[in-house]
Amino acid sequence: xxxxxxxxxxxxxxxxxxxxxxxxxxxARQLLSVAxxxxxxxxxxxxxxxxxxxxxxxxESLLERVAAREPxxxxxxxxxxxxxxxxxxxxxxIPRPETEMLVDLTLAALRALPAGAAVIDVGTGSGxxxxxxxxxxxxxxxxxxxxxxxxxxxxRENADRLGARVTFLESDLLTNVPDLAxxxxxxxxxxTREEIDMLPPEIQAHEPRVALDGGADGLDLVRRxxxxxxxxxxxxxxxRHVWLEVGASQGPxxxxxxxxxxxxxxxxxxxxxxxxxxxxxxxxxS
Ligand SMILES: C[S@@+](CC[C@H](N)C(=O)[O-])C[C@H]1O[C@@H](n2cnc3c(N)ncnc32)[C@H](O)[C@@H]1O
Numbered sequence: 001x002x003x004x005x006x007x008x009x010x011x012x013x014x015x016x017x018x019x020x021x022x023x024x025x026x027x028a029r030q031l032l033s034v035a036x037x038x039x040x041x042x043x044x045x046x047x048x049x050x051x052x053x054x055x056x057x058x059x060e061s062l063l064e065r066v067a068a069r070e071p072x073x074x075x076x077x078x079x080x081x082x083x084x085x086x087x088x089x090x091x092x093x094i095p096r097p098e099t100e101m102l103v104d105l106t107l108a109a110l111r112a113l114p115a116g117a118a119v120i121d122v123g124t125g126s127g128x129x130x131x132x133x134x135x136x137x138x139x140x141x142x143x144x145x146x147x148x149x150x151x152x153x154x155x156r157e158n159a160d161r162l163g164a165r166v167t168f169l170e171s172d173l174l175t176n177v178p179d180l181a182x183x184x185x186x187x188x189x190x191x192t193r194e195e196i197d198m199l200p201p202e203i204q205a206h207e208p209r210v211a212l213d214g215g216a217d218g219l220d221l222v223r224r225x226x227x228x229x230x231x232x233x234x235x236x237x238x239x240r241h242v243w244l245e246v247g248a249s250q251g252p253x254x255x256x257x258x259x260x261x262x263x264x265x266x267x268x269x270x271x272x273x274x275x276x277x278x279x280x281x282x283x284x285x286s
Contacts, residue, residue, distance in 0.1 A: 251277025
């Protein structure tokens with residue numbers, strides 16, 4: 001029987017829907033587009049054409065992985081972030097759009113700081129935020145650290161491919177980071193132990209546990225980072241802005257921790273585009 005694009009698409013949607021995959025229609029269109037090498041608009045306009053055997057096989061192998069609840073970004077091997085395309089694989093967390101806020105805040109703040117100002121991205125994962133900052137502010141000195149050697153190897157590959165100048169360091173938070181910086185950003189693990197067991201299989205079974213587990217209340221790493229930043233007088237004196245991404249339910253608790261760590265600074269909660277608490281901003285007098 002002739003397999004048309006339309007029939008293949010309908011079958012793919014039904015299969016992904018049956019497997020419990022989120023946004024099955026959108027995901028099926030994306031997979032069909034990858035398998036055929038054609039944009040979605042082309043597929044729509046030619047949906048009565050036959051799908052060649054080789055493309056049908058490619059679609060089948062992609063569908064098999066996504067229906068088994070492997071994350072789409074790992075299956076495709078890439079993810080867009082702040083206008084760049086990052087190579088993505090299970091060595092690091094898949095960057096989320098919410099984290100683009102850390103980049104926007106940093107790029108805006110760098111405009112008011114002297115050229116060559118330093119930025120530290122703590123827990124860089126795939127390098128997403130650090131690389132987007134380095135590309136958006138080529139004069140800045142961007143340092144990125146992570147406790148995971150796997151994540152750092154992916155981050156280095158991404159920086160090389162995209163021509164971003166970033167200094168990468170393996171470090172437990174700031175322990176091995178000698179540099180001082182006026183800007184520190186971090187999207188550290190903030191999922192609570194209880195929540196981890198309720199995450200969808202794409203996340204729970206595939207994304208690195210070290211990128212998710214934030215301890216009993218999700219704020220273990222935030223607490224430790226605040227202690228490192230506030231406990232070192234020299235590092236503390238260099239700070240102008242700290243932006244910490246947190247979970248939507250953690251805003252007030254994280255803000256209070258930040259305010260207690262830095263009583264002389266101003267700590268506040270910033271919301272994301274979905275109007276959820278997302279980032280703790282700590283601003284220091286210059
Ligand atoms: C939620 S992921 C975020 C990754 C990246 N910032 C992003 O937004 O895509 C948290 C990252 O923090 C790293 N991490 C966890 N514990 C750490 C620690 N003690 N010191 C440094 N990095 C840590 C993980 O390896 C992971 O890459």
